[in-house]
Amino acid sequence: MAQPIVQVRDVSLRLGDFAVHDAGMDIREREYFVLLGPTGAGKTVLLECIAGLHQPETGDIYVDGERMNDTAPEARGLGYLPQDYALFPHLTVAQNIAFGMRIRKKPRGEIERKVAELAELLGITHLLHRSSVKLSGGEKQRSALARALAIEPKVLLLDEPLSALDEQTREGLCVELRRVHEQLGTTTLHVSHNFEETMSVADKIGIIHEGRIRQIGTPEEVFRRPNSEFVARFVRTENIFRGTATSQRGRLVVRSGGMALEAESGPEGDVFLTVRPENVTVAAAPGRQRVNELAGRIARVVDKGALMRVDVAAGVTLVALVGRRSFQNSGLKVGAEAAVSFDPAAAHVFAAQ
Amino acid sequence: MKPKRNVFLMLLSLPALALIVLPIVGLFWRAQLGRFGSYVCCKPVAEALALSLTTSGVTAILILLVGTPLAYWLAFADFRGKRIVDTLVDLPVILPPVVAGMALLMTFGGFGLLGRYLNLAGISIPLTTTAVVLAQAFVAGPFYIRQARVGFESVPRQLIMASMTMGASPLRTFFRVTAPVASHAILAGLVMAWARAVGEFGATLMFAGNMPGVTQTMPLAIYSALESDPNVAIVLSVTLVATSFLVIIVTKSLLGTGRARERTLSMPALSRNGGGIAA
Numbered sequence: 001m002a003q004p005i006v007q008v009r010d011v012s013l014r015l016g017d018f019a020v021h022d023a024g025m026d027i028r029e030r031e032y033f034v035l036l037g038p039t040g041a042g043k044t045v046l047l048e049c050i051a052g053l054h055q056p057e058t059g060d061i062y063v064d065g066e067r068m069n070d071t072a073p074e075a076r077g078l079g080y081l082p083q084d085y086a087l088f089p090h091l092t093v094a095q096n097i098a099f100g101m102r103i104r105k106k107p108r109g110e111i112e113r114k115v116a117e118l119a120e121l122l123g124i125t126h127l128l129h130r131s132s133v134k135l136s137g138g139e140k141q142r143s144a145l146a147r148a149l150a151i152e153p154k155v156l157l158l159d160e161p162l163s164a165l166d167e168q169t170r171e172g173l174c175v176e177l178r179r180v181h182e183q184l185g186t187t188t189l190h191v192s193h194n195f196e197e198t199m200s201v202a203d204k205i206g207i208i209h210e211g212r213i214r215q216i217g218t219p220e221e222v223f224r225r226p227n228s229e230f231v232a233r234f235v236r237t238e239n240i241f242r243g244t245a246t247s248q249r250g251r252l253v254v255r256s257g258g259m260a261l262e263a264e265s266g267p268e269g270d271v272f273l274t275v276r277p278e279n280v281t282v283a284a285a286p287g288r289q290r291v292n293e294l295a296g297r298i299a300r301v302v303d304k305g306a307l308m309r310v311d312v313a314a315g316v317t318l319v320a321l322v323g324r325r326s327f328q329n330s331g332l333k334v335g336a337e338a339a340v341s342f343d344p345a346a347a348h349v350f351a352a353q
Numbered sequence: 354m355k356p357k358r359n360v361f362l363m364l365l366s367l368p369a370l371a372l373i374v375l376p377i378v379g380l381f382w383r384a385q386l387g388r389f390g391s392y393v394c395c396k397p398v399a400e401a402l403a404l405s406l407t408t409s410g411v412t413a414i415l416i417l418l419v420g421t422p423l424a425y426w427l428a429f430a431d432f433r434g435k436r437i438v439d440t441l442v443d444l445p446v447i448l449p450p451v452v453a454g455m456a457l458l459m460t461f462g463g464f465g466l467l468g469r470y471l472n473l474a475g476i477s478i479p480l481t482t483t484a485v486v487l488a489q490a491f492v493a494g495p496f497y498i499r500q501a502r503v504g505f506e507s508v509p510r511q512l513i514m515a516s517m518t519m520g521a522s523p524l525r526t527f528f529r530v531t532a533p534v535a536s537h538a539i540l541a542g543l544v545m546a547w548a549r550a551v552g553e554f555g556a557t558l559m560f561a562g563n564m565p566g567v568t569q570t571m572p573l574a575i576y577s578a579l580e581s582d583p584n585v586a587i588v589l590s591v592t593l594v595a596t597s598f599l600v601i602i603v604t605k606s607l608l609g610t611g612r613a614r615e616r617t618l619s620m621p622a623l624s625r626n627g628g629g630i631a632a
Contacts, residue, residue, distance in 0.1 A: 053514050073517040080518035086511035090533045099529075100519035151519055 454559020504538020
């Protein structure tokens with residue numbers, strides 16, 4: 001496999017209240033990598049460090065195989081989209097997009113062609129001659145994205161590109177970001193605190209917490225097989241049980257608070273067992289005591305729109321996400337007796353630290 | 354606010370307003386505006402006017418050139434003793450101009466700190482037009498530096514970072530982004546400093562003397578004319594009042610349209626030293 005285009009090796013730095021500890025990650029060419037973490041996790045600091053705006057105290061950053069620690073930001077050839085877009089207020093949209101190319105002394109004709117091309121791609125042709133101050137959030141975002149792409153960066157760095165936008169604009173722009181990424185064949189590093197946003201664009205996710213990268217994997221891996229309690233909670237696994245695991249007849253049995261839950265495989269000893277709420281089923285009456293079935297009462301129902309979140313108190317609380325229609329057909333409501341169950345194949349078990 | 358209370362507040366404000374406006378009215382009342390042209394064209398007035406315009410112009414350029422790096426440094430760098438530097442920069446604003454003149458004499462005068470070496474090289478600054486410029490720059494510089502600094506501080510860091518990642522060196526970023534974004538504050542500061550330079554009196558008198566055509570700027574000419582021809586003094590005064598008024602309007606509109614609106618310092622700095630014109 002080709003060498004990763006961005007390599008971050010054991011990078012540590014502290015910047016006021018924010019810190020990054022021994023961060024390591026690889027981004028491959030044409031990959032859409034999302035660095036996901038809660039506010040204050042240090043993700044922006046790490047992104048700005050890659051952009052060259054801060055120096056790592058220890059560790060190395062390589063871009064395209066070249067060590068970048070001592071390279072000035074202007075010499076790194078990276079496209080950077082800051083959180084508040086940072087469009088130059090004294091320039092029009094077209095001048096903003098052309099900025100990087102002007103600095104690079106590209107011929108006028110080429111600049112004009114490129115500006116037109118990017119404006120077309122992002123649907124902002126009608127805004128080109130407007131002052132950048134008078135744009136809506138979404139328009140600013142598209143303009144700033146065009147500006148960052150104009151220098152044909154080796155890597156596009158996006159710092160919370162969607163956080164300042166309303167829900168609807170955000171969904172539209174998520175699709176847009178992904179489309180632009182694919183159409184231009186760019187490599188993208190996107191920093192986000194929003195889980196849904198991340199799932200809809202990422203090829204690969206790095207989860208960062210308290211300055212440490214906790215897990216790197218495809219959305220599927222991070223989503224289904226979190227490696228720590230933090231990641232499990234962050235990706236909203238909801239059903240997380242700590243217990244002791246032993247192998248019995250080719251199956252893994254996890255004993256937790258008087259329950260014996262089964263999984264297909266996993267480590268033995270002190271573990272966490274997790275089940276995603278969409279893999280939990282709720283039925284009206286207890287069945288014939290199947291594997292991983294618990295009897296209880298419905299404690300709470302939250303309407304999530306297309307889905308209903310059902311909390312069932314069965315010694316422990318199990319959370320299920322059920323389709324709206326099927327929940328309504330089942331006749332279940334708060335206070336009713338119910339049986340909850342999940343398939344051993346849907347359970348994920350990992351060692352507790 | 355209720356209309357009644359409004360009227361009460363207006364009445365309370367009248368004495369202060371009268372204190373400012375009455376002297377101006379008095380000045381215009383005595384001025385023979387019909388003969389304005391003939392006075393302005395007479396030699397001493399024309400000379401003083403020309404000297405004031407050239408010296409204050411040179412001063413403004415000098416302040417722009419040497420003041421901008423300092424303003425930028427104070428805006429962006431964090432260093433030990435920054436508060437001391439900051440205080441030093443503001444010092445000339447409240448220093449009595451006569452003291453400023455003394456200080457300049459002690460530095461550039463024949464036996465001064467630098468003057469003794471300049472003398473050896475055959476250069477003497479006191480009582481020359483250069484001395485006028487130095488006196489003006491000393492007194493007016495802080496007005497620009499302060500305002501430009503606030504302007505630079507109000508430029509979002511993200512803009513500077515974005516510019517650098519797009520390939521612009523720090524110097525190009527300054528000329529292409531930081532300075533244009535802060536241009537309103539820079540210009541306002543420069544206009545204020547220029548106005549203060551035009552009105553400089555005390556330091557100029559002490560350090561440069563009062564020689565027609567060489568160091569006699571408008572305020573000094575007013576002072577001299579009072580003894581010989583009060584009408585000339587009045588005409589010059591009226592001219593300076595009109596200039597001050599214009600300067601304040603220009604500055605206010607610059608700061609008003611600037612993005613640095615809330616964070617810029619405004620009129621109190623101007624009104625010290627009587628609007629910057631009459632020292």
